[in-house]
Amino acid sequence: MKQLKLPKLLIFALIFYSAIQILYGTEILNGYILHIINQSLIYVILAVSLNLINGITGQFSLGHMGFAGVGAYVSGTISTLVFKINPSSPNGMLIFIFAIIVGGLAAAVVGFLIGFPSLRLKGDYLAIVTLGFGEIIRTVFNNIDYVGGPRGLLGIPKFSNFTTIIVAAFITLVVIRNLVESSHGRAMLAVRENELAAELVGVNTTRYKVMAFVIGAFFAGIAGGLFAHLLQMAHPTQFGFIKSVEVLIMIYAGGVGSITGSTIAAFALTFLSEGLRIGIRAIADATGLPIGGEWRMVVYSLLLIFIMLFKTEGLMGTKEAKLIRLKEVQ
Amino acid sequence: MGAIFNAQQIVNGLQVGSIYALIALGYTMVYGIVRLINFAHGDFYMLGAYAAYGAFFAFNALFVGKTGLMAFVVLIASMAAGGVIALLANRLAYKPLRYKPKLSSLITAIGVSMFLEYFLSALPAVGPSYRSFPDILPRVNINLGNAVISNYVIIDIVIAAVLMVGLTLLIKKTTLGKAMRAVSQDKDAARLMGIDIEKVIAFTFLIGGSFAGAAGLLAGMTYPRIVPYMGIQPGLKAFIAAVLGGIGNIPGAVLGAYIMGLAETFASAYNSLIGEGIAFAILIIVLLVRPRGLLGEKIADKI
Amino acid sequence: MKRLSLILVLILVAASIVTAQDIKVGGVGPVTGEAATFGVSTKNGIMLAAEEWNAKGGLFNNRKVRIIFEDDKGDPAEGATVYTKLIQQDNVVAIIGTVMSKVTLAGAPIAQAAGIPMISPTSTNERVTMVGDYIYRACFIDPFQGTVGANFAFRDLGARKAAALFDIGNDYTKGLAENFRAQFLRLGGQVVAFEGHPAGATDFKAQLTKILAGKPDVLYVSDYYNDVGLIAKQARELGFKGPMVGGDGWDSPDLVKIGGTAVENGFFTNHYAAADPRPIVQEFVKKYTAKFGAEPDALATLAYDAANIMFDAIKRAGSTKGSAIRDALKTTNLNVVSGQVTFDANRNPIKSAVIIEMKAGKQVYKTTVNP
Structure with missing residues (x-):
């Protein structure tokens, strides 16, 4: 059975990829929609990787975008300042992939450092420490003139596109899904449910907590690198506390611990926020009310409250779509 | 080092800390009882400042020359709005999600916070622009020789101290306080003991919110500039102060707030370019040494 | 339900027929988030300019301009999305925006790649117009104002010891402060303190106490008016009596409202003086105040100018083609509120600066400085 189930996600991803490419090629989808899809996919990586830390292992990180920032700055520095590549460079794509992976590894190292306090701290105390780390990372970027300081790291070549981003998102989903369904994943769930009990039955809780931070940070770093090569810049304010909260919303709105939920929420909330632009304008045009873009976030925040009131466990709860599941659950 | 560690910098740090303390008091109370990271607390603070601003201009003409009465009216307005x-x-x-996973109400708290900020900012009557806050009490600078202290700083510190003592007494000595402690420790047992949990929690929010409103008024007077987004940073700092002091511990929150204020001041004076980073590093070190906060108690894990 | 949707479709079709002749121009600014006050001023300036052009009969061939204004929240990622939307979804012919350099820098490559000309009213970072030949701006670049401020402090105020305070998270304020320091040192002065504060701070006393220990003759504060008001108050409270100098971020009626008498003996570099007798200035101040109930600040003025520069270029191009508008922008020679504007080879405006003094709660024209 297992061999048959494995490629289902791959087939789905390929169909999705081809469909979007065809729609875009025939100009049914414009560049704007494609841009939102790209952004959503990057948020999928961020949300799923944060879900590994917060949802599956039950730690509380408030500094996830700090990891993304490390990935963005390290990969951006490599591609822009060290190799000075541009999209027409002969080995550009290879260097880009190398830069993104090094960015992810650098973020993983930071994740390893931040994982340590989690050995001593729990719950909200840990949240504060991760928040503090995130802010320290931001202060550091703000003060290194080599990477632009408050001007930001500019002129990053645009290597991220639909293809590279969807490949990265697919790999993230597969790796984290496989991890969760492995014995390591069971151990992580045990840490979430009851750390002391897990310890008593022989789970090395230290190892699994640090592992969750390292792997989560690695993928966040990848997402940060992709973001930098999509926007062609990296700026310290993109990686602050408020941005981390945005990702947090996605995992809880999607359902804690559900990879499917995080994925759906990343798409739904990104599209919602953009759809409201058009929705508000349509209402303003139809009714003649003097309302503009300033009301978009008012509606967004109200919808967020309603989602949580009516789907209290998030969109998916802890369930996974059949597509994501590796094994059949009885 | 003369410009970094001197009497003036201590006064500066105490001033920053006392504003944090005022917000953290209400925060830690709600936090101790419902264990909700109330992201909207900073926005109750902001509403308090706006209500005081509105009340001042609504009643200013009525109370010309009666500064004390005016101050009382705006205080009531700010506390009522926040509460x-x-x-x-x-x-x-929050109530509909009380017995759901605690993180669901965290998201509604973020939603409430965003709603209050964006709504006020979008509302034409308020708008996103900065408004200058009126001088409700005359501003007096007192020269202490090697430091200058404003009367506002003294007012902030005194009010923070009074509220801290009052709250501690409320929780330690009154029946309501006893009920609050019971709810905080074990909701189910408290209900079995005949305590109306929802009433206690509602009361806690009322007090916590009105404290935040009063803090908004005092911050508006001390730093006379208000804007719908003014609560984000102080709300975050209050959260940090509450955790630093030990969750739900009222003197702890005040202590945490003053430590934050002093740490930020000295760090900025030492190197203003990385001051914020240093302040956070101090915070992390403190928490690593005292993982349950400064005054938090060690609670045994249950299986 | 069916009938309702039919009616809706009919309305939409009718609307699209009526507006088919309009020229769509994108506007971008942060109307929500912590920079919202700047975004709203920017939006007001653009809308006022569009209204005036439409009252005069449109840009060319009686074709009116229709502004599609989008919010960027002061966030680069949101900025990139908005630029993509305006270009790909709304098919605008040009873009006026956006406010903050970091967001403009995320949008500019998109406009450049699509061949859509854009003009930023207020992005002062030098790198903005370097993105390409479709990218223009209506404001000074960072080095200019800092240099003018230093010259003024050293020569006119006779200061020899200066200190600077700026927002570490904001490249505009940091850029001005850095250039001020460089020029002040070049003139032979001494910079006794160079301090930053975090974005969104309300208490600056830690930095000010340290600054005042060095006994500076002049304090250079490159922040926006909202912070300047508080900084001035706290500096005076700590006993600083000397002059303060700043940039065009000071230009707002709210500076005096927040800072009160503390901003007296303050000077700043600006694009124009509100008391300038030129009719275009007087008419703009009058119209803006009547329409929005507040006097214009620097952001509103620059947005109004940027919109006028863009509309003028579209009119002269007589076409909605990006390359034609770009070519017309290059030869701009227009009288706007902030002066007679032409562009240099790097698409930065060549215009003079004025120095304004704060006296008895009013802006008083002090002197004009040519670049």
Whole structure:
């Protein structure tokens, strides 16, 4: 059975990829929609990787975008300042992939450092420490003139596109899904449910907590690198506390611990926020009310409250779509 | 080093800390009882400042020359605004999720916070622009020789101290306080003992919100500039102060707030370019040494 | 339900027929988030300019301009999305925006790649117009104002010891402060303190106490008016009596409202003086105040100018083609509120600066400085 189930996600991803490419090629989808899809996919990586830390292992990180920032700055520095590549460079794509992976590894190292306090701290105390780390990372970027300081790291070549981003998102989903369904994943769930009990039955809780931070940070770093090569810049304010909260919303709105939920929420909330632009304008045009873009976030925040009131466990709860599941659950 | 560690910098740090303390008091109270990271607390603070601003211009003509009465009216306005909105937020956005995973109400708290900020900012009557806050009490600078202290700093410190003592007494000595402690420790047992949990929680939000409103008024007077987004940073700092002091511990929150204020001041004076980073590093070190906060108690893990 | 949707479709079709002749121009600014006050001023300036052009009969061939204004929240990622939307979804012919350099820098490559000309009213970072030949701006670049401020402090105020305070998270304020320091040192002065504060701070006393220990003759504060008001108050409270100098971020009626008498003996570099007798200035101040109930600040003025520069270029191009508008922008020679504007080879405006003094709660024209 297992061999048959494995490629289902791959087939789905390929169909999705081809469909979007065809729609875009025939100009049914414009560049704007494609841009939102790209952004959503990057948020999928961020949300799923944060879900590994917060949802599956039950730690509380408030500094996830700090990891993304490390990935963005390290990969951006490599591609822009060290190799000075541009999209027409002969080995550009290879260097880009190398830069993104090094960015992810650098973020993983930071994740390893931040994982340590989690050995001593729990719950909200840990949240504060991760928040503090995130802010320290931001202060550091703000003060290194080599990477632009408050001007930001500019002129990053645009290597991220639909293809590279969807490949990265697919790999993230597969790796984290496989991890969760492995014995390591069971151990992580045990840490979430009851750390002391897990310890008593022989789970090395230290190892699994640090592992969750390292792997989560690695993928966040990848997402940060992709973001930098999509926007062609990296700026310290993109990686602050408020941005981390945005990702947090996605995992809880999607359902804690559900990879499917995080994925759906990343798409739904990104599209919602953009759809409201058009929705508000349509209402303003139809009714003649003097309302503009300033009301978009008012509606967004109200919808967020309603989602949580009516789907209290998030969109998916802890369930996974059949597509994501590796094994059949009885 | 003369410009970094001197009497003036201590006064500066105490001033920053006392504003944090005022917000953290209400925060830690709600936090101790419902264990909700109430992201909207900073926005109750902001509403308090706006209500005081509105009340001042509504009643200014009525109370010309009666500074004391005016100050009392704006204080009531700010506390009522913070308290009522906190009560409403609890009723509409937090109560329905009381027995659901605690993180669901965290998201509604973020939603409430965003809503209050964006709504006021979009509302033409308020708008996103900065408004200058009127001098409700005359501003007096007192020269202490090697430091200058404003009367506002003294007012902030005194009010923070009074509120801290008052709250501690409320929780330690009154029946309501006893009920609050019971709810905080074990909701189910408290209910079995005949305590109306929802009433206690609502009351907690009312007090916590009105404290935030009063803090908004004092911050508006001390730093005379208000804007709908003014609560984000102080709300975050209050959260940090509450955790640093030990969750739900009232003197701890005040202590945490003053430590934050002093750490930020000295760090900025030492190197203003990385001051914020240093302050956070101090915070992390403190928490690593005292993982349950400064005054938090060690609670045994249950299986 | 069916009938309702039919009616809706009919309305939409009718609307699209009526507006088919309009020229769509994108506007971008942060109307929500912590920079919202700047975004709203920017939006007001653009809308006022569009209204005036439409009252005069449109840009060319009686074709009116229709502004599609989008919010960027002061966030680069949101900025990139908005630029993509305006270009790909709304098919605008040009873009006026956006406010903050970091967001403009995320949008500019998109406009450049699509061949859509854009003009930023207020992005002062030098790198903005370097993105390409479709990218223009209506404001000074960072080095200019800092240099003018230093010259003024050293020569006119006779200061020899200066200190600077700026927002570490904001490249505009940091850029001005850095250039001020460089020029002040070049003139032979001494910079006794160079301090930053975090974005969104309300208490600056830690930095000010340290600054005042060095006994500076002049304090250079490159922040926006909202912070300047508080900084001035706290500096005076700590006993600083000397002059303060700043940039065009000071230009707002709210500076005096927040800072009160503390901003007296303050000077700043600006694009124009509100008391300038030129009719275009007087008419703009009058119209803006009447329409929005507040006097214009620097952001509103620059947005109004940027919109006028863009509309003028579209009119002269007589076409909605990006390359034609770009070519017309290059030869701009227009009288706007902030002066007679032409562009240099790097698409930065060549215009003079004025120095304004704060006296008895009013802006008083002090002197004009040519670049």
